[in-house]
Amino acid sequence: MVRRALRNDPRKGAVLGFGVAFVVLSAAGLDAASAETLPEALVKAYQANPQLNAERARQRATDENVPQALAGYRPQIMASLSAGLQQVRDLLPGNSVANVTLRPWTIGVTVTQVLFNGFKTANSVRVAEFQVKSGREALRNVGQGVLLDGVTAYMNVLANQALVEAQRANVNFLKETLAITKRRLDAGDVTPTDTAQAEARLSRGLSDLNAAEVAYAISKETYAQVIGQSPGSLIPAETVDRLSPATLAASSTAARSENPAVIAASYDVEVATTTISVAESSLLPQVSVQGGVSRSVESDTTLGSFRTDQASIVGAASIPIYDGGTAASQTRQAKELASQSRMVLEQIRNQARTAVASAWVSNEGTKVALRAAESEVKAAGVALDGVRREAQAGQRTTVDVLNAQQDLINAKTRQIVAQRDRVIASYTLLSAVGRLDVRTLNLNTPDYLPEVHYHQVRDAWHGLRTPDGK
Template sequence: MVGRAGSVGHVGRRVLRSGIGVAAAICLGFAAVPAQAEALPEALAKAYQSNPQLNAERARQRATDENVPQALAGYRPQIVASLSAGLQSVRDLLPNNTIQTANLKPWTIGITVTQTLFNGFKTANSVRVAEFQVRAGREALRNVGQGVLLDAVTAYTNVLANQSLVEAQRTNVTFLRETLGIVQKRLNAGDVTPTDTAQAEARLNRGLADLNSAEVNFAISQATYAQVIGNPPSRLSPAEPVDRYLPRSRDEATGLAFKSHPAVLAAGFDVDVATTSINVAESSLLPTITLQGNASRSRDSDPTLGTFATDQASVIGQMTAPIYDGGTAASQTRQAKEISAQSRLVLDQVRNQARTAATGAWVAHEGAKIAVSASESEVRAAGVALQGVQKEATGGQRTTIDVLNSQQELTSAKARLIGAQRDRVIASYTLLSAIGKLDVKTLGLNTPDYLPEVHYHQVRDAWHGLRTPSGQ
């Protein structure tokens, strides 16, 4: 029995040294920092620049900007040119019963300029609606940016965590293989029973299955990383929480989320859009005043006419007032009022959701701190326990299964620590997102911040042109 315990103890000392070494590396941040490793801020900058979802949202916002010049067009004159020309065959019967025929080529050219002077304030309110839509879209874009950065943090930390899990499982499999080899030799020597061999073999197969699962998860996390960041992961450096940017209390977190989260601000602007749309609908019930100028020239070669050319010019003022349109404008006004009421209820809902999300993020962040501390203590205790089991096995007080179980507990403790450290980083960024501060400026990323107002000012007062500011 002493010889058996001594053999197991030799293996136990080897795995203890490797297990404690891996645990120490995990506690320092998943793994050692390799040369020229890609840090989390660099990955976030790449995602901010090239993520398809975020770029698509930016394109949507640029399209929303065009609502403003379209609304402003109501202040500007409308100019229409016209040209008509053709062939005309004429057959005239004269009083003396003679017939006169002619082939004519009449043509007319003209230009009409129409300027709206008053349309029930529809243009002014339409411009306000368009500007509120732009501001709501900017907040929606900022919210999508937060989501993309949080996805990038999650993808980055998942790669680190799964890579560490693979290394921990490989260490475990190495130990189990060595243990099985020693037990089989001792079985041949008659020192142990087949039960010991079966236990070691079962534990090895379990370790191989765990290693396979860890490798699968690692491959999936690498693919997700490439999707979110834009390139496959190479060597990644440890990720750190962003506690320095976080609020100091739960009340401060919920207050910031309630007031400044982009989803809340976007919903507030949606209320402004809906409220102003009521005025747009009511404008259809008011009179419209327009001024129209027209100039034309026509030519006609009909010999029976007294004139062969006509030049005309006119300036006409017109006022139209709706009397009854079948109830369309009234229905549209009532509809706009209901939509306004709905948008206010949605704003209340979004505020409550933001407050709840901030509370949840705060609690999860505090819990993640405790989980990391507890997992670190568990790894240290599991290492000490493995060392104690190994010593007791040397004295014949422990069996092979005791050492195997102690090793399994250490491996499980390391896996929980890896997960806790990953959750700790993600929780800090989640809380930063919940208060609406997960952006390039707050994080100080080395990338230009996308400023949607630049495109807005480029197109707002554009009177003509088909090309976008980007040249397309």
């Protein structure tokens, strides 16, 4: 029924022949010099993402636990100074009274050195060092999450942009179809039903276009939040399957030794186990030595001495006998926490194994889905061409053409989503294994090394300046 109008319309090829694959977006007049690739976007996220920078600051704070624990090996030096006025009223023989104003002052220095505290200092240093190692893995885990968020944000913008273009082309096609149908209605070739069907499809197309534009706007804001700036022209991204193990078994094995969450949990077990020894130190003897020098000056000339200088060195040992049960309770508590940490480690290992299996299956599934979507788009395009030719021969109605067009739009939408999911799934698998980092991806940015700040502060005996860790 739409034969003559479709055949004679010179714009039908431009209306129907739109492309929505990502590669079309990169070839549709984009300036290659200003276009941004996924690795470039990930570099910006790695350098400026607030969440990642906050985690780096947290790790630098954790580094300070080590010099604080090492302070137990070092002497404690205290200087003291006291001065004041003292009014003295003396009752002398013969009931005479003498008032004297004194101005005494004392200055001194005390040095205390712990010789033995039940190995508390040594074990506290070990705890602090394990905390640092656990924190580094936690930082690496956050870094993986930020990079994966960057990939997701990038691909969402790319996909939603393609969906907007697809829906716009669809609306243009529906507008042309409605205009043609109205002309044919005026000529008496179709009924008002055909016009109503075309109007309904156009309304649906406008609604779908609006939804696509809303999703596109949201994805751009999410991109700005993760990457640090609004997206410009984005270039289609490639998968990173080549960086992941070749089999599911190899991926699971790699995750057990490389996944940062698993490694961090294993260090947490070491922290909890060593904390038991820290708690037990309160049950052992304590030995220290203290030396001091002081000078005390009195201004009362009636005293036998005007100034007193003192120097001393004193050794002290204490053996705990009973503290009300505090140390014993703390030791039992530490043992329970160590048991909990071992259970948490096993739980995280199971979660990592499940995450790898899920990521692997999803990654393989996206390959199938993408191939199916590409085949569907090709078949839907052929079907639309056939329906249009049959409509030109009077064997199809307007609604048949509209349905074929809708099938093609749905197929292209699924293809766009499959292309997005394909890339994200490959990065998700890499993250589950524990290899989603700057070095593996070969990003063009210096890798943040937490060890630098650690060595800057580990043996610092004094100073308030905070190193930047670079």
